[in-house]
Amino acid sequence: MNLLTGFIAQILHTVLMIAAAPLLVGIRRWLEARLAGHAGPPLLQYWRDLLRLLRKEAVLAESASVVSAATPLISAASIVVAISLVPSFALGMTFAPLADLLVIAGLFALARGSLALAGMDAGTASGGMSASRSMALAGIAEPALLLVIFVLGLLAGSSNLDLVAAMQQESTVWRAGISFAFAALLLIALLDIGIAPASQAHPTMRQRVAAAEFSAGDLALIETTDSLRLLLWFNLIGAIFLPLGMAPAGASPLAWPLGLLCWVGRTLLFTLLLAVLPRVLGRLRLARASRMAGMAIVLGLLAALLLFADMGAA
Amino acid sequence: VVLTLLAILVAALVALAAVSAFVPRSMLRFATAGSGGVAILLVLAALVGIDNGFATELPLGPAGVAMRLALDPLGASLLLLLLLTLAPCIAVADSAVAAARLPGLLAAVVLSVLAADPFTLLLGLLLLGLAGWAPTRYAIGLTIFGVVCVMAALALAAPRSVVWLDCDFVAIRAAPPEGARAAGVLFLILLGTASQLGLPGSATMPATTTIWIYVLIRVLLDLCGPAQPLWWGVPLLTIGMVAAVLGASRATLGTSLHAVLSIGSLHQLGLSMIGIGISLMARAVDLPAVTLIALQAVWLLLASHILCRTLLLLCAAAVEAGSGTRQLDRLGGLIHRMPITATCMVVGLLGIAMLPPGVGFAGFWLLFQSLLAVARIGGFALQVLIAVVATLTALSIGLSAFAAVRLFGVAFLGRPRTPRTAVAEEAPKPLRMVLLGAAAITALLGLLPTLALLPVAQALGRLANGGSDAFGFDLSLRSGADASGYSPLALVVLLVIAGCAVFWLLRRSGSQALRRETTWSGGFAPPPAWLPFGDPATQFGPASFAEPLRQVMLAWFAPREFDAAALRLRCTHARDRLLHAAVSAGHADAACLIGAMLLVLALALASWLALS
Numbered sequence: 001m002n003l004l005t006g007f008i009a010q011i012l013h014t015v016l017m018i019a020a021a022p023l024l025v026g027i028r029r030w031l032e033a034r035l036a037g038h039a040g041p042p043l044l045q046y047w048r049d050l051l052r053l054l055r056k057e058a059v060l061a062e063s064a065s066v067v068s069a070a071t072p073l074i075s076a077a078s079i080v081v082a083i084s085l086v087p088s089f090a091l092g093m094t095f096a097p098l099a100d101l102l103v104i105a106g107l108f109a110l111a112r113g114s115l116a117l118a119g120m121d122a123g124t125a126s127g128g129m130s131a132s133r134s135m136a137l138a139g140i141a142e143p144a145l146l147l148v149i150f151v152l153g154l155l156a157g158s159s160n161l162d163l164v165a166a167m168q169q170e171s172t173v174w175r176a177g178i179s180f181a182f183a184a185l186l187l188i189a190l191l192d193i194g195i196a197p198a199s200q201a202h203p204t205m206r207q208r209v210a211a212a213e214f215s216a217g218d219l220a221l222i223e224t225t226d227s228l229r230l231l232l233w234f235n236l237i238g239a240i241f242l243p244l245g246m247a248p249a250g251a252s253p254l255a256w257p258l259g260l261l262c263w264v265g266r267t268l269l270f271t272l273l274l275a276v277l278p279r280v281l282g283r284l285r286l287a288r289a290s291r292m293a294g295m296a297i298v299l300g301l302l303a304a305l306l307l308f309a310d311m312g313a314a
Numbered sequence: 315v316v317l318t319l320l321a322i323l324v325a326a327l328v329a330l331a332a333v334s335a336f337v338p339r340s341m342l343r344f345a346t347a348g349s350g351g352v353a354i355l356l357v358l359a360a361l362v363g364i365d366n367g368f369a370t371e372l373p374l375g376p377a378g379v380a381m382r383l384a385l386d387p388l389g390a391s392l393l394l395l396l397l398l399t400l401a402p403c404i405a406v407a408d409s410a411v412a413a414a415r416l417p418g419l420l421a422a423v424v425l426s427v428l429a430a431d432p433f434t435l436l437l438g439l440l441l442l443g444l445a446g447w448a449p450t451r452y453a454i455g456l457t458i459f460g461v462v463c464v465m466a467a468l469a470l471a472a473p474r475s476v477v478w479l480d481c482d483f484v485a486i487r488a489a490p491p492e493g494a495r496a497a498g499v500l501f502l503i504l505l506g507t508a509s510q511l512g513l514p515g516s517a518t519m520p521a522t523t524t525i526w527i528y529v530l531i532r533v534l535l536d537l538c539g540p541a542q543p544l545w546w547g548v549p550l551l552t553i554g555m556v557a558a559v560l561g562a563s564r565a566t567l568g569t570s571l572h573a574v575l576s577i578g579s580l581h582q583l584g585l586s587m588i589g590i591g592i593s594l595m596a597r598a599v600d601l602p603a604v605t606l607i608a609l610q611a612v613w614l615l616l617a618s619h620i621l622c623r624t625l626l627l628l629c630a631a632a633v634e635a636g637s638g639t640r641q642l643d644r645l646g647g648l649i650h651r652m653p654i655t656a657t658c659m660v661v662g663l664l665g666i667a668m669l670p671p672g673v674g675f676a677g678f679w680l681l682f683q684s685l686l687a688v689a690r691i692g693g694f695a696l697q698v699l700i701a702v703v704a705t706l707t708a709l710s711i712g713l714s715a716f717a718a719v720r721l722f723g724v725a726f727l728g729r730p731r732t733p734r735t736a737v738a739e740e741a742p743k744p745l746r747m748v749l750l751g752a753a754a755i756t757a758l759l760g761l762l763p764t765l766a767l768l769p770v771a772q773a774l775g776r777l778a779n780g781g782s783d784a785f786g787f788d789l790s791l792r793s794g795a796d797a798s799g800y801s802p803l804a805l806v807v808l809l810v811i812a813g814c815a816v817f818w819l820l821r822r823s824g825s826q827a828l829r830r831e832t833t834w835s836g837g838f839a840p841p842p843a844w845l846p847f848g849d850p851a852t853q854f855g856p857a858s859f860a861e862p863l864r865q866v867m868l869a870w871f872a873p874r875e876f877d878a879a880a881l882r883l884r885c886t887h888a889r890d891r892l893l894h895a896a897v898s899a900g901h902a903d904a905a906c907l908i909g910a911m912l913l914v915l916a917l918a919l920a921s922w923l924a925l926s
Contacts, residue, residue, distance in 0.1 A: 054825065055824075056825060057829055058829070059828075060831070062830050063647065064833075065649045065727065067649065073813050073816055074813065076816050077816060078809060078812075081805070081812050096798075102679055102800070103670055103679075106669055107670065109669055109715055116719050117719060117722065117723055117727060120724070120728055122833050123729040124852070125854060128723070128858070128859060132859040132860070132861070135715070135716045136862040136863040139863060140709070143712065146682075146704060146705070146708035146711075147701070149682075150685070150689075153686045154689060216824065217824035217825065221816065221820060290865075301705060304704075308694055308698070309694070311697075
């Protein structure tokens with residue numbers, strides 16, 4: 001029975017995430033427009049854009065190789081797998097034993113690396129520049145991410161995400177180290193998502209690669225992957241730091257509606273934050289991004305040190 | 315019997331190396347390949363047959379004493395891996411110099427792994443130094459320095475009652491050094507090993523560097539016994555993390571294929587030294603399970619180093635032969651002309667960039683688990699050190715992913731940067747077969763990392779002082795008996811399913827029309843007739859690709875210089891700009907290095923004080 005509910009939860013979760021991701025971008029754009037005083041596009045406009053892209057003729061550069069065909073698929077596959085590993089409304093899904101935090105970080109890196117290669121494939125200046133920038137930022141954001149994983153792994157005794165989430169649900173004290181880790185992970189997520197408004201022509205470096213080198217179906221795929229990545233970050237932060245209401249492993253499906261409700265609330269809250277933040281923070285240039293990454297590393301180290309002090313005192 | 319046969323083989327190889335100048339090259343290659351093949355068979359037979367390992371004495375050596383040889387499962391597995399990766403080098407060694415050095419290198423590798431007394435080991439290492447590195451004064455000097463360090467370490471380690479040169483390793487194991495003498499051994503052996511890492515090399519280099527790490531394991535973990543203090547791990551962790559970051563960050567700036575690949579090996583060796591340090595620490599506080607995880611991580615990292623590095627260096631040799639250059643700023647677009655080499659390169663890079671599902675990621679995953687476990691030992695200073703190690707390990711992995719993308723993107727993607735590269739030729743058939751075979755083995759071990767751990771499981775368990783002896787075949791790596799682990803096979807199945815589903819959806823609902831257009835480079839016109847591939851200088855090159863990372867590092871470590879550099883970038887002539895950039899790069903490197911070293915030394919000192 002447990003096996004069956006876990007499997008159903010897994011299927012439901014994966015389908016829900018894939019369906020919700022483009023809608024999320026629609027909501028984000030509408031919110032941003034409202035904040036700027038415009039009427040805002042319909043919520044399903046992003047879906048329609050994607051469908052229209054699918055019908056178009058694809059154009060590829062003469063110098064593009066098989067890499068251009070394969071890399072959007074690879075990055076989409078790794079993000080889809082990652083999002084199916086991160087729980088949204090229920091713990092104890094079928095893939096839970098695979099949901100190692102290091103593996104999820106590795107899948108992020110795989111997706112990023114393959115898109116960077118896609119940017120370099122045609123041999124254009126803009127593609128190469130976006131590739132090199134996104135890889136450089138990823139390279140310096142990696143230590144912060146792994147430090148956060150290190151802290152969580154120390155607390156939960158395992159780097160498995162399900163165990164971490166269960167530990168966070170059960171713990172009654174909010175340790176000081178956790179809040180620093182939370183801040184560090186937020187910074188990393190912002191770095192990865194890019195805090196420019198989604199409605200700008202080419203907001204992030206990743207999307208700049210997509211817009212410059214790809215068209216039609218591949219562009220739609222990359223855009224969808226990007227929206228999935230946004231939702232993946234929301235889910236990851238939510239599962240690690242705000243697992244309120246999530247149905248525990250082995251719970252009956254009756255606990256799912258509450259979990260779903262909490263997930264919707266959490267996601268909308270994050271979306272609202274993401275719509276407001278660019279108004280406050282402005283553009284993210286390379287130098288600022290690198291300082292943010294440095295800050296994230298320092299926060300991660302502080303989290304580890306506080307945790308050690310806690311462990312020593314206990 | 316096996317050992318005697320191997321010894322005869324070594325003698326024959328040494329003789330072959332001595333007369334290599336007078337023997338025709340085809341015969342030399344044939345003889346080397348033949349003896350290499352025989353050696354592989356012998357080691358395979360030994361690996362199947364041994365349980366505890368066996369030893370023998372040869373009536374050879376200085377002043378009538380015996381040379382002792384021994385083979386245990388760890389040595390046999392390592393030897394097998396090394397010989398298997400050296401075999402393709404024999405098959406494809408095209409230059410006379412390389413072909414002449416190979417028999418000596420084979421003999422040295424076999425001798426150093428088999429050695430069971432100081433004299434034999436030193437002989438093997440000396441031979442290794444002479445045959446392995448390019449014969450420059452610098453390399454020879456370093457080799458001699460390293461061998462002298464090992465000599466002094468072994469002399470210190472040997473019990474007082476016997477002549478150290480003739481002291482069986484069994485005798486050292488029975489009475490391991492203690493206190494200050496043991497500390498001296500540690501210091502000297504680390505000095506010797508550190509001096510050998512990161513020397514430039516050819517495709518045979520992974521064998522040479524791995525042997526030095528093997529010596530480290532043999533002396534520190536095996537000979538010095540389990541009764542060593544906790545602080546023994548500290549210098550290893552320190553050197554390991556500095557080496558890892560240094561190797562990865564130098565690899566991001568390398569200007570040629572070989573430079574990037576050979577300096578990058580410092581990264582993997584540094585990580586495996588961290589693993590050795592963790593296993594020493596865990597063994598000192600009697601945590602056999604953690605020790606075992608760390609040792610398995612070391613073994614996987616070493617295996618991935620040997621396999622991936624050889625594969626990559628062979629690919630680099632193929633590129634050099636096919637396109638006439640190894641300089642990154644002259645290559646480009648090779649994937650169109652050399653698709654098979656490009657595929658093998660991707661497999662190898664996946665391994666060394668430690669991305670899932672490569673074999674490198676499996677080793678890193680285990681290393682991270684052992685770091686997590688060892689942070690619980692206690693002692694605030696030690697925990698701080700572990701946190702710093704985790705940070706720098708992560709940084710080195712991010713940097714090595716950057717270096718891998720840069721290497722592949724610049725050399726294999728985009729458009730050719732010179733006319734010669736535009737007509738590059740795919741590797742000849744034998745080399746292609748070798749590359750594909752090596753890539754297949756690498757990919758297989760990435761999918762099933764436990765396969766690589768199986769032959770050494772017992773030996774590692776013994777080194778770990780009785781870790782789990784029931785090690786069966788498992789689809790996933792685990793950090794504990796009941797813990798959920800990392801299962802690359804399941805991950806790959808999921809990835810393939812997801813990829814196929816996405817592909818099918820795109821095929822079904824998307825338009826199939828595809829048009830090829832001239833590469834649109836920010837509004838450039840179609841290329842003129844004399845530039846058939848467009849202007850190659852409009853692409854991102856090796857230097858420009860590394861620039862954002864350099865800027866970030868500057869902003870971190872030398873903010874004032876960063877601002878000054880930004881000013882200069884705005885106002886000066888292109889050539890001066892280059893000069894300024896070079897100068898500031900030098901400054902930043904030095905400053906960052908010194909700062910990191912000071913920090914690390916302070917931490918090491920603090921944790922030492924706290925522990926003792």
